[in-house]
Amino acid sequence: xxxxxxxxxxxxxxxxxxxxLGMALIASSLVQNGHEVKQLDLLFNxxxxxxxVTCSILEFNPDFIGISIRNIDTVDSLxxxxxxxxxxxxxxxxxxxxxxxxxxxxxxxxxxxxPEQILKFLDADFGIVGEGEISFNKLIDTISAGxxxxxIIYPFxxxxxxxxxxxxxxxxxxxxxxxxxxxMLSYQTKRGCPHGCNYCSYPLIEGxxxxxxxxxxxxxxxxxxxxxxxxxxLFFTDSVFNDRQGHxxxxxxxxxxxxxxxxxxxxxxxxHIKQNDLKLLKNSGLYAMExxxxxxxxxxxxxxxxxxxxxxxxxxxxxxxxxxxxxxxxFMFGGPKETRATVQEGLKNIDRLKKCAxxxxxxxxxxxxxxxxxxxxxxxxxxxxxxxxxxCYYVSPLVDKNWMDIKIKExxxxxxxxxxxxxxxxxxxxxxxxxxxxxxxxxxxIIPKNRKKRSL
Numbered sequence: 001x002x003x004x005x006x007x008x009x010x011x012x013x014x015x016x017x018x019x020x021l022g023m024a025l026i027a028s029s030l031v032q033n034g035h036e037v038k039q040l041d042l043l044f045n046x047x048x049x050x051x052x053v054t055c056s057i058l059e060f061n062p063d064f065i066g067i068s069i070r071n072i073d074t075v076d077s078l079x080x081x082x083x084x085x086x087x088x089x090x091x092x093x094x095x096x097x098x099x100x101x102x103x104x105x106x107x108x109x110x111x112x113x114x115p116e117q118i119l120k121f122l123d124a125d126f127g128i129v130g131e132g133e134i135s136f137n138k139l140i141d142t143i144s145a146g147x148x149x150x151x152i153i154y155p156f157x158x159x160x161x162x163x164x165x166x167x168x169x170x171x172x173x174x175x176x177x178x179x180x181x182x183x184m185l186s187y188q189t190k191r192g193c194p195h196g197c198n199y200c201s202y203p204l205i206e207g208x209x210x211x212x213x214x215x216x217x218x219x220x221x222x223x224x225x226x227x228x229x230x231x232x233x234l235f236f237t238d239s240v241f242n243d244r245q246g247h248x249x250x251x252x253x254x255x256x257x258x259x260x261x262x263x264x265x266x267x268x269x270x271x272h273i274k275q276n277d278l279k280l281l282k283n284s285g286l287y288a289m290e291x292x293x294x295x296x297x298x299x300x301x302x303x304x305x306x307x308x309x310x311x312x313x314x315x316x317x318x319x320x321x322x323x324x325x326x327x328x329x330x331f332m333f334g335g336p337k338e339t340r341a342t343v344q345e346g347l348k349n350i351d352r353l354k355k356c357a358x359x360x361x362x363x364x365x366x367x368x369x370x371x372x373x374x375x376x377x378x379x380x381x382x383x384x385x386x387x388x389x390x391x392c393y394y395v396s397p398l399v400d401k402n403w404m405d406i407k408i409k410e411x412x413x414x415x416x417x418x419x420x421x422x423x424x425x426x427x428x429x430x431x432x433x434x435x436x437x438x439x440x441x442x443x444x445x446i447i448p449k450n451r452k453k454r455s456l
Contacts (some may be wrong), residue, residue, distance in 0.1 A: 001034045001035050001036065004036070004038075005056055006039050006068070007042065007092070008020035008043070008068050010042065010071065011043050011085075015425075016181075017181040019175070019185050020043075021168055022068050022070075022108055026133060028167055028168055029133035038056060038062070039169075040056050049092075054099055063102055064140060064143075066107060067089065067104060069111045070108055072084070072085060072086060077363040084391070085110070086122070103126060105139065111128075112201075112204055113204055126143075126151050129153065134160065139153055159207060170228075176229075179229075179233075180438075181438075184231075185233070185235075187235075190210055192206045193208060195269070195306075198371025198372050200370065201370070206239065236265070237267075238267065240269045242273065249277060267290050268316075269308075270291050271308055278323035286325060289325060296331050296333070296345070297346045300346065304372070317355075321356075326357070329350075333360060333362055333404055334362055334363045336396060338396035339398045343408075359425055360422075361422060362404065362408070362420075368388050405421075425442070428445075
């Protein structure tokens with residue numbers, strides 16, 4: 001059996017420090033296959049990244065080194081820094097090469113979006129696209145046997161389904177760190193996204209078919225997480241939690257039945273949801289929703305291939321108000337079919353959304369192999385040979401971006417529950433963190449409450 005060093009390369013804390021769930025899942029699969037694994041989280045070792053990497057390699061002496069890449073950039077066209085995270089990963093790879101000549105294997109969501117470009121740029125040995133629990137083990141076996149293999153491993157035709165999921169191998173020290181920093185931990189109940197939004201990378205990462213963990217498997221893992229690590233707040237990181245088949249409701253029912261007593265939040269799609277469903281979710285521990293509303297009027301919703309309209313968004317929000325569940329809606333302006341008229345209509349529509357937070361992005365990050373990429377090339381916003389490693393944003397040629405940004409700022413001026421540009425929201429969240437508050441934090445802009453501070 002082999003020794004494998006797994007490195008989570010993410011070092012950003014925006015919008016919240018997020019537990020490296022992918023690394024924990026790969027570690028679990030490797031350990032179950034008899035390998036010896038060490039997990040190294042660079043965010044946890046932010047003050048001494050170089051020395052922690054050096055010590056880990058020299059002391060553990062790994063046969064293979066896996067690097068998980070979570071983000072390519074900030075996906076925010078207005079970010080003052082517009083940080084390009086691949087530059088830091090390049091430095092990491094170069095540092096590792098000075099210490100060890102063992103194979104470096106790349107993975108993670110960012111790598112899966114543009115694997116050929118990233119593998120070439122980072123000059124690593126191998127890369128795994130999509131879920132890696134099975135692929136990583138098979139790649140190690142192949143290399144160890146001296147069999148020549150391709151540098152990039154693409155997803156199998158038979159991906160992991162209900163009975164094949166692994167439980168994350170959480171580490172006590174990391175759990176304590178992330179729970180202290182963000183007030184929650186992350187867990188994923190399903191993979192895949194069937195909705196086909198033309199800008200989205202989820203189908204590239206997880207496929208376009210839903211693959212659910214069994215409700216029993218999910219809830220047993222949550223109970224174990226609470227028992228072993230005393231975690232009482234979670235964020236479900238499914239691309240969309242409220243699937244049309246109702247799998248999420250079955251999980252909520254079982255959480256109540258087994259008395260999980262865990263608070264949780266998740267990403268929701270603003271489709272029709274019944275008051276009885278919201279009551280069930282709230283009784284199971286739901287305390288806040290982050291809603292992928294994405295565009296603010298019917299024309300631009302259709303432009304990004306959404307199957308719902310703004311009235312659906314409005315009704316969803318009204319139902320959540322009745323259920324007293326705070327929501328944060330996320331919108332993107334400047335997408336396909338955006339005009340001056342749709343910007344003005346969209347801002348009026350957003351003003352109709354009461355008792356909720358709203359975050360707005362200007363322009364949409366163009367990613368390869370998406371419908372938006374094809375549109376951008378056809379409209380000559382980018383050239384067909386642009387590798388998209390560096391951030392490129394789609395802004396409709398029918399609207400002036402500067403004018404659009406000014407109008408959004410004017411509409412949100414002095415509104416505590418409206419955030420634009422996104423960096424302004426992050427500044428306000430950071431200020432709350434300084435005073436010891438933990439959690440999603442945006443909900444504090446909606447419902448005044450005496451929230452207990454989590455000690456630092």
